[in-house]
């Protein structure tokens with residue numbers, strides 16, 4: 021067994037691809053905030069390809085912002101920032117590969133000024149983010165910057181040096197402006213509709229609250245391209261570490277993802293960019309149709325299957341997506357409710373896209389869980405599902421499967437499956453409010469929808485409210501599987 025370090029690369033199992041470039045000559049051009057599983061399986065891999073193609077200016081410095089990111093800090097420090105990716109195809113074929121594009125790592129809670137200095141360094145030309153949908157502090161409905169997390173609130177109250185993602189970015193942009201250094205691009209890679217515009221609202225919102233002149237400068241000079249990102253990447257488990265050990269490698273931060281990957285980006289960069297189009301990235305003038313398609317089909321489908329799946333006693337995405345009743349229901353949702361809300365997507369046949377989605381979801385080798393999809397549901401339901409409901413209500417379209425999904429979420433929050441087994445409810449920043457709302461629902465049907473932070477004014481829409489109440493009654497009466505079959 022070899023612990024994964026730069027010194028061990030030459031002696032690894034020959035089945036494992038390793039960086040073929042000299043990592044000592046790579047310069048940091050990108051600082052990435054939020055070094056989670058997805059970033060390690062997606063953006064870092066494209067940049068590994070860029071470096072392998074010979075452009076040494078685009079190494080990545082990872083930054084952990086939250087205290088729990090200390091775990092990744094420690095592993096990457098011990099592994100010269102290297103880690104293993106296992107890319108699995110639908111048949112279980114696995115391609116193991118060591119990714120070398122991370123060449124430095126900082127942990128903001130240890131030394132936030134070091135992060136500001138790195139961000140302010142003229143070599144840093146792109147600052148990318150995967151800090152989750154809830155990390156931006158932007159109100160989904162109003163678009164206003166209203167952060168709830170303690171780090172951002174402390175920074176807005178004047179903490180120096182700042183510790184939050186947007187505090188760090190804004191401090192660095194202030195330093196660059198003062199030094200006459202051109203600004204970096206801020207590139208959001210989170211599953212958020214118009215993620216570039218949301219990142220812009222967060223960065224300028226933070227700056228506006230602390231230095232309005234800087235906010236104007238940022239609005240005028242910093243590029244915030246929208247992007248669509250796609251590669252299903254489950255949480256790393258011991259099974260992934262064991263699979264990597266099967267190649268003789270001890271790795272504390274491996275990641276397993278599907279083989280499929282897609283990245284679509286708008287070509288707006290403040291300080292240059294790597295030749296991403298040469299490594300398979302689609303560079304387009306407008307990402308909107310692609311991101312809408314992905315969020316309303318793929319991410320929404322994860323929501324649609326998960327609460328119903330848990331109520332039906334299921335654990336894994338692949339089990340649900342190999343069960344005809346679920347597949348029929350998902351395809352019904354995609355075709356009757358989601359697709360009618362999309363704009364034409366250049367180069368994509370939506371029927372093929374949906375067929376491929378069901379195949380991707382059905383991959384047993386990836387072992388993705390329903391529990392991963394149910395974390396922070398109070399952010400994901402409004403991000404992925406409710407925009408479809410709004411669109412369909414406005415046009416008189418079908419909303420029954422989306423209403424059943426929301427009803428299933430509310431039943432899930434009651435913590436018992438259809439067979440009477442306990443449900444381990446996933447973490448959610450609004451769990452106390454959600455529990456109170458679902459408790460009130462028993463006496464007053466429909467009142468669960470009176471949570472404007474989640475549903476906006478949808479709760480007052482008679483058709484949606486009636487569909488939700490009927491769907492809850494159906495779930496209580498016949499359970500998830502029969503409720504789905506009733507909509508076949």
Ligand SMILES: NC(=O)c1ccc[n+]([C@@H]2O[C@H](COP(=O)([O-])OP(=O)(O)OC[C@H]3O[C@@H](n4cnc5c(N)ncnc54)[C@H](O)[C@@H]3O)[C@@H](O)[C@H]2O)c1
Pocket residue numbers: 053054055056057058059084085086088089150151152153154155156169185209210211212249250251252253254
């Ligand atoms: N996993 C996937 O399949 C996938 C695919 C496409 C896109 N994404 C996007 O990537 C995001 C992260 O997914 P992941 O699988 O890497 O999750 P993860 O839990 O492995 O990593 C999330 C990272 O975000 C950080 N973070 C969370 N809130 C933050 C905040 N307020 N400020 C700063 N950092 C914060 C965490 O500390 C962690 O480092 C998702 O929310 C989604 O938007 C994920």
Ligand SMILES: O=P(O)(O)OC[C@@H](O)[C@@H](O)[C@H](O)[C@H](O)CO
Pocket residue numbers: 153211249250251252253318319320322392393400
């Ligand atoms: O990670 P989230 O919160 O955006 O949503 C959960 C899943 O739908 C998501 O991770 C998908 O697996 C991913 O978007 C596939 O590219």
